[in-house]
Amino acid sequence: MRALVANEALFPPEVEVEYVLVDDASADGTAAALHRFRRQYPDRVRVVELAGNVGSYNAIVAGMAHATGDCNVIITADMQDPPELMVTMYAYWRQGFQLVIGNRQDRQEGLLTTWFSRLFHSLMRRFALRNIPPGGFDYVLFDRQVREQVVQLQERNSNVFYLMTWLGYAYVNIPYSRRRREIGTSRWTLSKKVKLFLDSFLSFSFFPIRAISATGISLGVVAMLYGLYLVALRLSGTQQPAGWTMLMVVVLFVSAFQMMALGIIGEYVWRGLDAARNRPLYIVKDVSEPVKSSQ
Structure with a gap:
């Protein structure tokens, strides 16, 4: 969280930042941590608590529905994606691009994880969505209009990031290297990865x-x-x-x-x-x- 707050200094002074933090009915003290962060910055933090665990992508849609900004950024809480890249994304948005994608060109992770990720996204590019960048992405900046359209769709068992590219907006692709996870362990289990592959593939491909x-x-x-x-x-x-x-x-x-x-x-x-x-x-x-x- 401190890295996100420190990152605000890199934006132009007229930019106002709000944080929409979603607790997906976690049982590990996440809600308490989010509220502590809100007490530190009460003027720009919104905490959304969900009644039941609905999965990360539905939780992202919940956060999008409660966001109020002219443009929005989705970044994972493990901070493997560089927050400073938001500044470049914002500059492209000011130029008129309604969707800016941070594309994982490389990742500091295990060989098996990297290989499966590349295989998944190559299959998606070949048989489902040909307009997605290679390597995959879950770090995006998007316009208010894109946000409202995704929230309005309320699509189930899908991939919210691929849904943004499916809308057809021209986007800018910014390659970056994803960092190694420094704190905690990932809960992105094999079963969740298989479900994501099925949801993504069957949602956009016949x-x-x-x-x-x-x-x-x-x-x-x-x-x-x-x-x-x-x-x-x-x-x-x-x-x-x-x-x-x-x-x-x-x-x-x-x-x-x-x-x-x-x-x-x-x-x-x-x-x-x-x-x-x-x-x-x-x-x-x-x-x-x-x-x-x-x-």
């Missing part, structure tokens, strides 16, 4: 459905050709090949494909059901507004 259709057609063509081959053998009087093992392999393969296809279709159906129920993305338990000092 490639899995097309892949199922293409594979089904290919299997159908192979089955038809093999059937014609067996008919030709029968008509010519040639002994048909005995193939119990081959038959079992084909049955198991097709069954496995059917189950996989049903699973992919089920993911799409579940997301459609979740959207149709129209439940709120989050429930706000309490909001502590900034207290402006009287002149």
Whole structure:
């Protein structure tokens, strides 16, 4: 937090800064820490407490809904992203860009984490959103108009950062090196990463459905050709090949494909059901507004 406050001195003097801090129903004392920070800077800190844990991306939307600035920045609390980059982002916003992306060109993290991250974003660029920068991003500055449109969409099981690029605004991409985490351990577990990949990919791509259709057609063509081959053998009087093992392999393969296809279709159906129920993305338990000092 101190790094963010110190970073304010780098902005032009006419810039007013507010902090919107969201507690996603944490059980580790985060809410108390946020309120201590608010007591230190009561004139520009807003604390939003959610009633239940809804996930980081829904919590980000909650923060966006309570922000009031002309432009906004999303930065993770672990401070692996350099706060001083905001000044450059702000300068681009003053030039008229409504979306400015801090793009992780490099990261001071483990090789496995780096490799999986690059694979994830390369798949997204190839099969879902071709206009996203390589390497991924979750450090962005965006205009009030972008904020209002994202909040209005209320999209479930999605990726709020990719949603901003999906809107179609021209953006500036600023590459930077992400720092190694110095304090605490990440709670971004493997299961959360898998869910993020599924949510992101299925929200912006129909490639899995097309892949199922293409594979089904290919299997159908192979089955038809093999059937014609067996008919030709029968008509010519040639002994048909005995193939119990081959038959079992084909049955198991097709069954496995059917189950996989049903699973992919089920993911799409579940997301459609979740959207149709129209439940709120989050429930706000309490909001502590900034207290402006009287002149």
